[in-house]
Amino acid sequence: MSVIEKAPAKINLGLDIIGKRSDGFHELSMIMASVDLSDYVTVSELDQDDIIVESNSCKLPLNNRNDVYQAAVLLKQKFGISKGVHIVLDKKIPICAGLGGGSSDAAAVLRALNTLWQLNLSWDELIEIGFEIGSDVPYCLKGGYAFITGKGEIVESLETNFSAWLVLVKPDFGISTRTVFAEINPGTIKRVDITSLKQAVLANSYDDILRFMGNSLEDISIARRPEIQKIKDRMLNSGADAALMTGSGPTVFAVCRNERCAERIVNAMRGFCKEVYKVRIL
Incomplete structure (x- = not known):
């Protein structure tokens, strides 16, 4: 079996x-x-x-x-x-x-x-x-x-009907989660308003989700690998509504309101990185 x-x-x-x-x-x-x-x-x-x-x-x-x-x-x-x-x-x-x-x-x-x-x-x-x-x-x-x-x-x-098109871009290097966490300084790390983000997700509010998205680990990983910021910038310049690193990195995802926007970002990123994926939130 x-x-x-x-x-x-x-x-x-x-x-x-x-x-x-x-x-x-x-x-x-x-x-x-x-x-x-x-x-x-x-x-x-x-x-x-x-x-x-x-x-x-x-x-x-x-x-x-x-x-x-x-x-x-x-x-x-x-x-x-x-x-x-x-x-x-x-x-x-x-x-x-x-x-x-x-x-x-x-x-x-x-x-x-x-x-x-x-x-x-x-x-x-x-x-x-x-x-x-x-x-x-x-x-x-x-x-x-x-x-x-x-x-x-x-x-x-969380019960929500929120959905969006995403473009995931994985650069050709990895980042150790353990070593990123070792660099955390709770006194200076960037904070994210998760309570407001949770409310935005439950309300299916696209604009508020973009407003409150964030990642406390992003600055640490970008300081190590500035390529992550370059990916974010290229996504935003290509029309993404938002761009954010996921986890401890190095993958960055672009958020798009429609598939046409996502296709434009895919085309912009394929000459920049090998691993590019157009996906939907399940």
């Missing part, structure tokens, strides 16, 4: 760093949304007690350094599963891009194994397990629009 799960990419419409917690983690406040750029994960049961990961991407580790491998190990250990599993990753989401591809893949494996092994885990139980893998995994288990707080483990789904 096999289970196939879709693993959508995510963007941060808003990312605010509130401060550092006593446990060493940062207190987060974020608005995330899923987009229609997705990996596909196929999970099949094996008779032998082994975990085998395959992928169409040569850039991925296929061992315990991969989040999907860790997801399978966690469930096997927690529930004493003696059977093995074969995981095939069909990668479409750029790697090390700030788009949550690895977290979404891990979440897809947790959902698939919950079905395959008939574990009957609740969303809260899956979220608790997912957080052991990474702070974006709890969100990726459900996806959609969500308000995320705490260390990433508190996820509130």
Whole structure:
């Protein structure tokens, strides 16, 4: 028996760093949304007690350094599963891009194994397990629009009909999330009004969403890689209504009211970067 799960990419419409917690983690406040750029994960049961990961991407580790491998190990250990599993990753989401591809893949494996092994885990139980893998995994288990707080483990789904065309541009370098967070100075970091952004999303207000979008990590990543600012500027000069880095970068997304605008930005960016994607918010 096999289970196939879709693993959508995510963007941060808003990312605010509130401060550092006593446990060493940062207190987060974020608005995330899923987009229609997705990996596909196929999970099949094996008779032998082994975990085998395959992928169409040569850039991925296929061992315990991969989040999907860790997801399978966690469930096997927690529930004493003696059977093995074969995981095939069909990668479409750029790697090390700030788009949550690895977290979404891990979440897809947790959902698939919950079905395959008939574990009957609740969303809260899956979220608790997912957080052991990474702070974006709890969100990726459900996806959609969500308000995320705490260390990433508190996820509130948002009911909204808001949609827009986006253009995602991934430059040909990656950025380490861990090292970006190490540079955060809570006293000087740019703050984002997540409360107002949340209200704008719930009200389906395009103009207010653009007004309150922001990313506290953007200045840190741009200081390291000024190319990110150049991408933003080119998008805005090509007619984007807004442009913002997602996560810790380096991917930047342009927001467009209509597809014609998005096509214009795609054409402007294709000679500038190799990885350019026109997508919709799901």
